[in-house]
Amino acid sequence: MNRENHSTLKEASLAHCTAFVFGRLDRINRQTKEISEALTSETKSSAGDKHETGRAMLQLEREKLGAQLAEAEKMQALLHKVRAQTIAKSIGLGSLVITTGHWYFISVSAGELTHDGQKVYCISPATPIGKLVFGKVEGDSFTFLNKEYKILTVK
Numbered sequence: 001m002n003r004e005n006h007s008t009l010k011e012a013s014l015a016h017c018t019a020f021v022f023g024r025l026d027r028i029n030r031q032t033k034e035i036s037e038a039l040t041s042e043t044k045s046s047a048g049d050k051h052e053t054g055r056a057m058l059q060l061e062r063e064k065l066g067a068q069l070a071e072a073e074k075m076q077a078l079l080h081k082v083r084a085q086t087i088a089k090s091i092g093l094g095s096l097v098i099t100t101g102h103w104y105f106i107s108v109s110a111g112e113l114t115h116d117g118q119k120v121y122c123i124s125p126a127t128p129i130g131k132l133v134f135g136k137v138e139g140d141s142f143t144f145l146n147k148e149y150k151i152l153t154v155k
Contacts, residue, residue: 005116006155010084010096012115013105017122020110021079024072028065035062075108078124082107091133091154093125098153099133106130 039058082094091097097104103120105113110122123130132142133151141150 006096006153007084009103009115009118009120010094010105010155013096013113013120013122014079014082014084014094014107016113017079017082017105017107017110020122021072021075021108025069025076028069028072032062032065032069035065075124079108087155089154090135090137091151092135096120096153096155097133097151098155099149099151101147101149104129104133106134 035058039055039062078093084094086094088095091106093106095106097106103118105120105122106125107122109124109127113120113122121129125131125134129142129144132144136142136151136154138151138154141148143149
């Protein structure tokens with residue numbers, strides 16, 4: 001794969017991560033709205049233990065969604081710092097890392113992307129592999145799950 005293809009792959013990886021984060025934010029916001037509507041309708045229904053239990057469960061669900069929203073917003077903030085055009089000598093945010101095992105795009109944890117037949121794992125610097133490779137350069141090695149990998153290219 002040549003330099004131009006690496007650039008296209010980085011842009012596709014960033015687009016994949018962006019779509020992942022916006023999809024997650026959208027899902028959480030929709031669920032939060034549904035819970036708010038359910039709480040409003042619960043208020044209008046009759047009182048009693050069953051009513052209170054239903055409200056408490058909806059409140060707990062809303063709190064969980066609040067935590068998920070905060071996490072998704074952190075991902076979005078981190079994603080705003082990623083520049084696909086940046087090429088650095090050492091691995092950092094926005095790096096495309098080609099190893100003897102896999103290809104990684106360092107940004108947010110957004111799963112696997114296949115672009116033009118090439119699999120890329122979009123990972124956060126906070127993941128176990130992200131922590132192992134962050135700051136390394138081409139030619140360095142790292143061990144993950146008792147297997148050694150060599151960093152072939154950093155783009």
